[in-house]
Amino acid sequence: MKLIVNGEALEAKAATLDALLKELDYEGGWLATALNGDVVPAAKRPEFQLSEGDRIEILSPMQGG
């Protein structure tokens, strides 16, 4: 299905957010995710079903002021 991940359109096979992270080679306990503007805690990613056109943000810690 077509998804928007970090602003980029892509085609993915994954049905859940957890599976999508694996499919796109994201890993690590320092990642934070949001689906269509709402936070999805790490523990809930396996049960979060993805739908066509979903917008996903995958963030990690960075330098900041």
Added chain:
Amino acid sequence: MFELFGTKLASRLLLGTAQYPSPAVLAEAVKASGTSVVTASLRREMAGGRGGEKFWSLVNSLGVRILPNTAGCHSVREAVTTAKMAREVFGTPWIKLEVIGNHDTLQPDVFGLVEAARILCEDGFDVFPYTTDDLVVAERLLGAGCKVLMPWCAPIGSALGPVNIMALRSMRGHFPDVPLIIDAGLGRPSHAATVMELGFDAVLLNTAVAKAADPVGMARAFSKAVDAGREAYGSGLLEPRDVAVPSTPTIGRAVFS
């Protein structure tokens, strides 16, 4: 000793982690500053990327508290969502809340700021709002549940130092019991000393240290300035006078003519 949300902090200098020439210099600057709190942010991670992992390891090795920010957020929803994501990743209810209202000045959108602060305070966050020196906005933020205020003294990264001393003095006077941290606009250690002499509880700075020719030396200089300003405030500063007053006693002066 200085206390924020029940946490005792040895230093009144909070330091940002951005724009340093290298991670090693950042680590050295943090050490030289003696800070107890550093700020950090969240940004998009590349697929397969490990940028976040490196920074995550670095900040965890510094032995200081992390104050995540919502830098770059221009709406209440963006800021609230980013704060919640930061809480999960950094494992802290502390959040430096930024809702930017103007691209050029990076001035906070104070209306959105108050709204976002209310939502986050009700959700259990310890909110550090990046605000202006406006007293009414400050009152609204306190009404929304904020326990700490972080007014700017000049636009972010401008290095102008305190441009409105009267407003800062007024803010200190109106909120004697609220921890006030100057966030943004400091360029020199003397600026930090000035706001500390006014009675501000702490300062948060980043660019002035990170972009100095020697960030480690500048971190140390700011640390000394913050301590000096605080001690001066507690020691009772002499008020300026319009006339000269001799410091050497005039009694007993010899007369030669």
